[in-house]
Amino acid sequence: MVAVTAKHRQLDHVDLSLRISKEEEVESLAQAQRRLLHLRLLCGGQLGDKKLGPPVMVVFEGWDASGKGGAIRRLVAPLDPRHVRVAQFGPRATTSCATTSCGGSSRPCPGGAA
Numbered sequence: 001m002v003a004v005t006a007k008h009r010q011l012d013h014v015d016l017s018l019r020i021s022k023e024e025e026v027e028s029l030a031q032a033q034r035r036l037l038h039l040r041l042l043c044g045g046q047l048g049d050k051k052l053g054p055p056v057m058v059v060f061e062g063w064d065a066s067g068k069g070g071a072i073r074r075l076v077a078p079l080d081p082r083h084v085r086v087a088q089f090g091p092r093a094t095t096s097c098a099t100t101s102c103g104g105s106s107r108p109c110p111g112g113a114a
Helices: 022-043 068-076
Strands: none
Touching: 022 068
């Protein structure tokens, strides 16, 4: 079991008073979309040395109803849907892993971990 410490709770230190303008948001999104597309093409062997590389994974962390789903949809919108897979994982169960498969039982671990 992983103990949740202050080091692991990054969201506790978020400054909720920060804001960006609509123009900054649009530019930041466009830049992130270009970067993700470039990484996908590079790792997919379409750019650079044409060698197949590792898959690209983007992780979003945030509170419930904080807009992660919409942000993900906007980020992956320009990508070819045949090359994009979005997976959701809920919070890890508060029970000990000693009672799950990572502790020897045949039941799966909370959050899908093996």
